[in-house]
Amino acid sequence: MPMDQLKSHLVHLTGPDAGKSSSFEAARITLGRGTNCDVVFDPYRDLAVATHHAEILFDDNTFNIHDLGTRSGTYVNGVRIATLFPLRHEDYIQLGTNGPEMIFRHGLAGPDPQPLPPPVPETGELEMMSGSDAGKIFPVLGHLPTRIGRRSEVEVPLDPKGDMVVSGHHCTVEWQDDSFVLIDNSRNGTYLNGSLISGSCYLRDGDIITLGEGGPRARFRIHPPRRIYPNRSGEKARAALARNDVLVEAPKSPAIEQEITAAPPPAPIPPAPLSESPDEVSDLDIVTDNPFEEIAQSVQRSMQEGPPSPPFALPDERTPAGDEAPPERIAAVKRPPTTIRQRLESIMKMRAWIALAAALFIVVVLSMVILMMGSDEKADQTAEVVVPSTPTPVPSASTYQKDLAAAQPRKVVAGRYTVNVPEGWSVRENASELSMESPDRLINIDYSRAPGLTDEAALALLSQNGAKATRGEKITRSGIPVTYFYATRPGHAAIAAFHRPPHDTGALAVIEAPASLLEKISDQTISAVLTENFKLQISEVAPTPSPAPVEAASASPSPVTATPTAPATAEATPPATQPTPAADTLKTVSNNNLGLSLDIAPDWNSTSNEEAGILMVTTPTGLDIRIARDPQVMDAAKVFGAMEKEGWTLEQKSDEPFPVGETNRTCYVGLFKQDDAHLLLVLLNQPNPSTVVVYATSKNPLSEADKTEVTLILRQLAEQAP
Secondary structure, eight states: OOGGGGEEEEEEOSSTTTTOEEEEESSEEEEESSTTSSEEOOTTTOTTSOTTOEEEEEETTEEEEEEOSOSSOEEETTEEOOSOEEOOTTEEEEESTTOOEEEEEESOOOSSSOOOOOOOOOEEEEEEOSSTTTTOEEEEETTSOEEEESSTTSSEEOOTTSOTTSOTTOEEEEEETTEEEEEEOOSSOEEETTEEOSSEEEOOTTOEEEESTTOOEEEEEEOOOOOOOHHHHTHHHHHHHHTTOSOOOOOOOHHHHHHHHHSOOOOOOOOOOOOOOGGGGGGSOOOOSOHHHHHHHHHHHHHHHOSOOOSSOOGGGOOOTTOOOOHHHHHHHHOOSOSHHHHHHHHHHHHHHHHHHHHHHHHHHHHHHHHHHHHHHHHHHHHHHHTTOOOOOOOOHHHHHHHHHTOEEEEETTTTEEEEEOTTOEEEEETTEEEEEOTTSOOEEEEEEOTTOOHHHHHHHHTGGGOEEEEEEEEEETTEEEEEEEEEETTEEEEEEEEOOTTSOOEEEEEEEEHHHHTTSOHHHHHIIIIITOEEOOOOOOOOOBSSOHHHHHTSSOTTTOOOOOBOOTTOOOGGGOOOOOGGGOEEEEETTTTEEEEEOTTOEEEEETTTTEEEEEOTTSOEEEEEEESSOOOHHHHHHHHHHTTOEEEEEOSSOEEOTTSSOEEEEEEEEETTEEEEEEEEEETTTEEEEEEEEESSOOOHHHHHHHHHHHHHHHHSOO
């Protein structure tokens, strides 16, 4: 196999890696969020991508892609694939609905960035709901400002003699910061959903725009983006036509053209002339009652007589131009078919066709009768076989409950947890994930544990494939806070439990089944599957003993570098035997100047400087977290640049803001290092406007547990009022 055929590369089309490529020279390429995949996606951002989502295989000189049984699916050129699918050059690959997109290309990639197609233009429309222009629909193009008013030169020209509260250039719709924005330019004001806007505001799908008080109203709609796929839309064919790079019909040779031009059209051959002599009638065969015999005699007679002689000469025997044809030939052509022989032959042909049609009709009727009799016999035989048989019984809810009650424990080493697996159920274990399915494939139970798993991530996972997910009650099980979720989609339902240990990685358990079956399973069985039999291995973290009291640490001149520690006691038990604190034993620390408060574990230390407006907490692992507020909206690029000027090395940063929880808050994150110190800097934007600044410093590289603690603190800060 030539090695050049194995060369291929993928170009990221979306996300922070847009324009970057990954080249391969292998017969197997794996895609997913797992660290052992060839193309690894962000485990926190790309939630639609499974751990092992899809793979590309080279076989029989063709690259093929297939989905590894994921729920979100794999799409090629906008169409979801179900089996092994051949890939072509410039095919678009998308992992999951609204997931990351890539372009597949043959050969190795050149230097980045790679050429990308133009972005999908955002479009919308304005539907006039009232006023003199009611019923009209105007397009809105994202790449061009759309002006609205009574002037004729604007993009949405309204009736100049209609509503006088509308200005000549009343307002404008533009595309700014990845969103449509409404800008007011009028004297009488512009209203959005009944509220007067000041300057500009963001538009959403379905918003109602009112031009002036009591003026005409319009509904704004956003069209879903439509990407153009070259291998589906035929753009390559149109490009080939533009280059004249298409197949055309081969020209004919001069000899063939001359032969075709010189050949005259074929002359029609009329029937042979019949004699008018009445004596010839006696030579005819006797007409019988059998039309088939008459037809056979006519065919035999025509074979004996040979083909009829043409009344005209062939093309090369025609008379010269200007000469007249012989009169006997003209008479033969003009003679009407009035002889007795012709009349008898016409009658025989008509009788023959009638007899043939009658025979065909009889054959068709007989065939239908035979088929109907045969189908009745088969139906009787089928009925005789089916009636005595009994239908296969459908297992009841008690059958599943017995299987789950008798399940045996199984340890998932990579996920650090143990679950119970019923006998006879199919099980699939993949790294820190385990899925099991009932023998009839009606019940699915999934377990997973990952560092980036949060309440919001669990809610997003349950909301895939058109499901409607809601957050339920919160409980504490064995000292671990547990949040329940409920999801429904047509015909199916799911119940999930998210376990959030205070100092360890979160875990998620989901049971899914038909809605009619799931509601019959007892609450005790569901609770056992999601919580009691889902046993997590918790990383125990003990506080660092120190003879110095907390007050001595708080007297340090810099609260950032101080490391408060808990005093050692004589009754202190070994770390391995200390239980994880329950959710109801959390303590609350606050700072009135900041207007913020936090719920932290009882073994954390805290310091609050009311005058300076600084709240500081310290985890047992030595992670110092300081929280402050800046009265202005801070520019992340300038802040990160100032940190670098102070001698900090920027190891990683976010170019785009990250959403925090289910709120409308966003944050920028930067990871820095200076000598032996490690710093995680977070800028949390506030709408008032201001910026909450979170500094997390440690003498050791930040672990996943440290990042999880910072994430939980950010969630608490984002959920509080600004």
